[in-house]
Amino acid sequence: MIAFVFPGQGSQSLGMGKEILEKYPEYKKYLDKASETISVNLESIIFGDDEKTLTLTENAQPALLTISYIMYMYAVEKLNIIPDVVAGHSLGEWTALTTAEVISFEDAVKLVRLRGKYMSEACPPGIGGMGAVIGLNIENIQEVLSQFNNVNIANHNSPEQIVISGEKQEVLKALEVLKEKGAKKVVELNVSGPFHSKLVEPAQEKMKHELENIKFNNPKYKIIQNYIGDLEYDPEKIKENIIKQITGTVKWVDSIRKMKKIGVTQVYEVGPGKVLTGLVKRIDKSLNPKNILKV
Known part of the structure; x- marks a missing residue:
């Protein structure tokens, strides 16, 4: 097929x-x-x-x-x-x-x-944001995001690459926590809005x-x-x-x-x-x- x-x-x-x-x-x-x-x-x-x-x-x-x-x-x-x-x-x-x-x-x-x-x-521009998380599984990411009201998983792109989306300051904070929890890499994405949130x-x-x-x-x-x-x-x-x-x-x-x-x-x-x-x-x-x- x-x-x-x-x-x-x-x-x-x-x-x-x-x-x-x-x-x-x-x-x-x-x-x-x-x-x-x-x-x-x-x-x-x-x-x-x-x-x-x-x-x-x-x-x-x-x-x-x-x-x-x-x-x-x-x-x-x-x-x-x-x-x-x-x-x-x-x-x-x-x-x-x-x-x-x-x-x-x-x-x-x-x-x-x-x-x-x-x-x-x-x-409005600047309110929302997105970030990529590399090298952390989806269960661990979901656990961290449960602490945030305005951030969610936007794209489950591959087992190693997950994108989060939501209110910009919360996204940045979540990325910091995810890095501490063992993500190999976290990157704020240059996007025009918090898509899939x-x-x-x-x-x-x-x-x-x-x-x-x-x-x-x-x-x-x-x-x-x-x-x-x-x-x-x-x-x-x-x-x-x-x-x-x-x-x-x-x-x-x-x-x-x-x-x-x-x-x-x-x-x-x-x-x-x-x-x-x-x-x-x-x-x-x-x-x-x-x-x-x-x-």
């Missing part, structure tokens, strides 16, 4: 997707369609020279979804590699839903643009409202969702999980282990960069992860 995994925010880079678009200019139609849908010239942002503009959450999210979707079309149409299972890391889960035809490409682009905007607005709850509420009138279809592929770290088939539950994911933990380790359990033998990262390739390797090397561009 083959799984496609789609990267989240942070994997965007200027010029991403260039190698495919130069070789197969017909895929530019998706870039045009996305730009038209949200009235933003994504092509000029992605292929310009202003990294700050691309990094803005409301630009990064639709840009990354569009390029990852183009790479998915390339994999299916040009390489004849069809996934059995799809999953995405945080924002990447929206790409997974789009490839599985749970929602249309246009709806997905529009919704992730709003998701990015609402996430940026949810918490209760501080971005206003964004979750707004997205819930946006999705009320969007019909979710039965998935074409098996989908493993971040919020549950498991398979979900019911369109209404898929919708519920993608909303809860905004403040919930990205259960990436559980998601990859689930793939292995159901018989996946090959994982392809479909999107720019190799962040997920590295994480999957640390979770289970036998899944032989590689970026689709390296095929």
